[in-house]
Structure formats: structure tokens, C-alpha cells
Amino acid sequence: MMQLALEVGQTAQPEAIMFWILGPMAVVAALGMLLVKKAVHSAILMAFVMVVLAIFYIAQDAVFLGIVQVVVYTGAVMMLFLFILMLVGVDSSDSLTETIAGLRPIAITAAVGFGGLMVSLLGRATLGRQAIGLSAANADGNVQGIAKELFSTYVFPFEVVSALLITAAMGAMVLAHHQRTTVRPTQRQLSINRFRGESLGSAAGLPGPGVYARHNAVDVPALLPDGTPAPTSVNASLEARGDMLDYKSFDLSEVNTQIEEEK
């Protein structure tokens, strides 16, 4: 026979199954955030934790917050993080060496202490307390309930938050803005610089990457007519990231002389 009434403070069985599967996964993903080396992997694990939290919200009758969590956090905030990671990408892999001696043991000890304190405190404070549940508060619908609270009791904080959003947008614009300290060179000036410089080597522009006939990728420098490689042909950011192939193996000077001897 189906049990209709739940025990006091207990939740339905499906929710328990969901919790015991997703909860440990969220904690493992959060721990992984600390342990992985690349910031991009941290971001992906963070997105996973956020999606799990959204599921938790929806499971706890906070449908609006669950959707907002997906849209705002995994949608907007994480995309912003990934965008900045791509901008700053060159040295995004973090060195995990300790720079302050003894910081890590102290941090872990403090974390275990803090976590243990929180968990034991929560155990004492909430165990045996019955959960009322949101079925009464959500009677008119979750969004309508939140709207009623937001535009009556919390209308002044809501206005303050709007001021905060505008201030943040202004702050970001001020920080992103930078004034030119030098006059921007015109095309005419650039052209004069190219032809009146000390060499005419780059008069027709910098050479494109790739080695004739043997290799055609952007990470290999071009070979000049005399067989020597041209490092300037590879994008500077590829070089800074260390993704440039070693061009020595593509040096054709020896091969050329051999062919001449055969003739």
C-alpha cells in the first residue's frame, strides 16, 4: 500500500535518491576545483556544481531560483569567466607550488576545524526540527509568491539592488576604458615606417606561417627564400603560449646543397 503521509521532517524517497547521488558528486566536483591545475577545468567543474545546485533548488520547491540559477550562473556568469579565461589565457595554468611557507597545512587544518564546527552546529540546531514545507507558501505559484514578497516587504532593498547593478556596470565601464597616451599612427605613417626603416625585409608585410611543401600549419614559421626560418611569421601569442613547433627541423639549407651537387 502506498504511504501517503510522510514522516515529520522527512522528504519523499525520490528526492533522497537524487540527493545521495548528486550531493557527493557536487562535493567531489568542488574538491576537484581546488585540485586541478588548469583554470578552464576549474570553470567546468564549477559549472557542474552550479547545475547540481539548480537541481537542488528545484527539488526544494524553489522553481524560480532554480531556473535563475541556470540562466544567470551557468549561462551568464560562467560564460563571463570563460571569456576572461580566454583573454588571460596565456598563463591560465596555475602553478600549484606553495609561495607562502606552511600556508596549505594551516588552510586545511582551519578548513577541517571550520567545517566540523559548522556540521556539528547544524546537527545540534536542526536535527529533530520538522520541516514545514513550501506547499502553503507556494499555493499561488512560486513566482507569484516571490513577486509578492519582493514588491511589498522587500521593495526598498530591491531598489537599492538596482542602484548597485547600475554602479557595477559603470565601474566595469570605467575599468575597461583606457585612454591612448600616444597618437594613433595613420596608414600613411605606417607605410612610410615600413619603407624608410632600416631594412626592406617586411616592406610587403610580415610573411605568413607554414613551410612550403612539407608543413602547412599556423604553428610552424615560414621558410624564407634562402632556406632560413622566419620566426616573425608565427603569431606572437602562439609563441608566448609555447605552442610554436621547433623550426630547426624544417631548415632546408642542407637539403638544397645536396640537390645542387646531384645536378
Add this chain to the structure above:
Amino acid sequence: MNAANYLYISALLFTIGAVGVVVRRNAIVVFMCIELMLNAANLSFVTFSRINGDLDGQVMAFFTMVVAACEVVVGLAIIVTIYRSRRSASVDDASLLKR
């Protein structure tokens, strides 16, 4: 299952985030750990809202999300500004006042 289990998860996530802020060096990862702490607090708010049977906790979580969004916008702008001048996103490199 007791609804308070969500609170334990929340406490664990908050602690992990706090350790990340202290231990990691990359400013972006530090920021993500701060986001993790804010999210953990949100989970507590939502759980308490359920335990107490009113929607105030959910409204608070909503406000926290707005503040977190503002914080990310300004924080990432600062990171980009520091990166532009110092070519590094490590929090240890921004120690000019020490020398």
C-alpha cells in the same frame, strides 16, 4: 532523508570555497571559489526557506545572486586591468606595495 542534509552539503561547499580562496594563486580560480561560497550560502537560504515554510529565504537568495553578478562584473574587470598592465593573473604577483 532530513531536509537538513542540504545544510550539511552547503557547509561543505562553503568550506571548500574558503580553502580555495586561501590556497589557489590564480585570481580567476579565487573568484570562482568566492562564487562557490556565495552559492553555498544560497543553498542554505533555500533550505531554511523550506524548513520555515515562507519565501523570505528565497528572496534573500535572489538578492545574493544579484550581488554575486555585480561582484563578478567588477572583479573580472579588475583582473583584466591588472593583467593588461602586469601580464599575469596571479594574486602573488600584485605585491608592489611590499617592495
